[in-house]
Amino acid sequence: DYSAQPVPEAVYSDLDPVEREHLRNIIQNYHGEKNLLDLDDTELDLALRLAVEQNGTFVPTYCGMLLIGRRERLSTLVPTAEAAFQELQGTDVAVNESFVLPILTAFEKIESYMDARNHTEEMEEGLFRISIPDFDKRAFREALVNAFCHRDYTMLGRVRVLLDDDGLTISNPGGFIEGVTIENLLTAEPHGRNPALADVLKRIGLAERTGRGVDRIFEGSLSYGKSLPDYSESNTNQVKLFIPKSLPDKAFIKMIAEEQSKIGRPLSINALLILNALKSNRRLRLGELAHMIHLNEYKVRTTVEKLVESGLVEADGNGNSRAYILSAALYKNADNVIGYVRQTGIDRVRYPELVLKFAKNNQGKVTRKDVMQLLHLNQGQAYRLLVKMTEEGKLLLVGKGKFAYYKIK
Incomplete structure (x- = not known):
């Protein structure tokens, strides 16, 4: 150390x-x-x-x-204890200041620069009044703490904070600690390059006590439906974090706020990652979700099924074909009912047509098990579809119990 x-x-x-x-x-x-x-x-x-x-x-x-x-x-x-704050407006340099100061003073100096430039929008939706900053203040604080805490003080260079039209960049000398990669940032066991320094920053209250400050950085974007933080320009000599400046998704914010109010606590980082992935990609299977957010399928399945139970996510199909979309509530909040119908309705409108086509090619008969296999539905969904088609006069139920089947009427 x-x-x-x-x-x-x-x-x-x-x-x-x-x-x-x-x-x-x-x-x-x-x-x-x-x-x-x-x-x-x-x-x-x-x-x-x-x-x-x-x-x-x-x-x-x-x-x-x-x-x-x-x-x-x-x-x-300690000549490597240098930091800098820069602001670019287009190609014009508005601020360019470097300094060698004790970390606590440097931290507050940079934070004051950011506070003066971090614009906030107020959102009112029913009982909710939410302030939406360009950059979440807690996320910025954790990112800055990480830069000071995990930088390599044996290397020349400086902690650099750059604010420009595209977003916020925070970089520091020294690559990721051994065992940490871009893919496992959110799951790797927390450990740092300077344990004594990290311990002090936690004990005085400046850093996340759990050592999971990176969760806070991602949460700061996810909670507002904004673009995710990006570490892709990091290498063996530096860690570079880019937080894009993007518009908030107000329907998404409202959904998150309502759910957190209902359960009385913040949603987990895994839940926020899943919701964000579904918001961006509309419809995903379990394997696709796991690959996208760099989590194993067991953790994703556990979290996404809880989101289904809560009503934030809807599921369609069984087994490997089971797919997930955001709930109808989000689309309605966004006045995008067409988008919801596009995600869910086209397949379901075709279900009766596919059932009838199967029956015509199966001596006019179809069973509940046939429908489950054909449409990747669970037992209850298949039963409700067959009952509806019977009530509409398209099918006729023959027999009872396990020998029951439906025939074309």
Whole structure:
């Protein structure tokens, strides 16, 4: 752990009392571990591994210098502790500032830049009043924390935040940690390059305590029906996150808000990923869903069937042919009933025609089992279709029980 190592040539007075007080304020304001506030300065530094004892004296660690080091010493002792905020408006450079500051101060400086530029739209729908920002603030905070926390401080470079017409880019030196890839970002066990630094940021309340900050980053886009965060330009030398600037899907937002209000908690990240995939692709089978969101089929099946039970998703067919679409409610909220009928109705309108065609080629007879196999319906769906066709005078029921069948009337 590089961040836990003592800094050569550093002395304890290189830690800044003003920045330490800043850290205490963050613990208070971000609901960190309150018991840390009861410690004196030295006890706090040792508890958070901002300093270690060597030969009877206290020496700052890289974690300590990065968080609360004196600015004039930080640039000398840890020259890689650089960050930048840039804003492009078209091809014009509106802001281009680089700085070497303790992480807590750099974090707040960048956050203040973003707050001034992160526009918000108010959405009112019945009892719901929802603020829709260009970029979710909690997602941005987690992405920025990750950039500072997981960057490789042995490499030259800087944490860079770029805001332009297309969206928000946050990059940092150092590729993904071993075992983490773009495909398993949301499922890999959380672990970082600088555990001591990551631990401090969690304990003071600045970072996600579960270590699943990347879930928060995705949730920030998914909850508003926006385009997903993109890590595709990351490589072995850097992690680059791009969050597109896209329009919110208000019908989708309303559906999510209503469901979360009903169940009294946020939807899981897996549920949001599935709903987003169905929103974008309309109709998907289990295998297609699993491939698209990089989860195994068991987890996808468990989550999507719960969404079916809740009424957010509708299922059609059985076995490998079972397909899923978003519920009628979403299409109605979006005034897109035609879209719903297109997804569900065409096949169902043709069901009676296919049943009759089968019967004509089967000596005029058809059973419930035949209909289940022919149309990939479950037992109840096949029974209701046959009853409806009987009531409409297209079929006639012959016999009872397991020997029953229907014939063309």
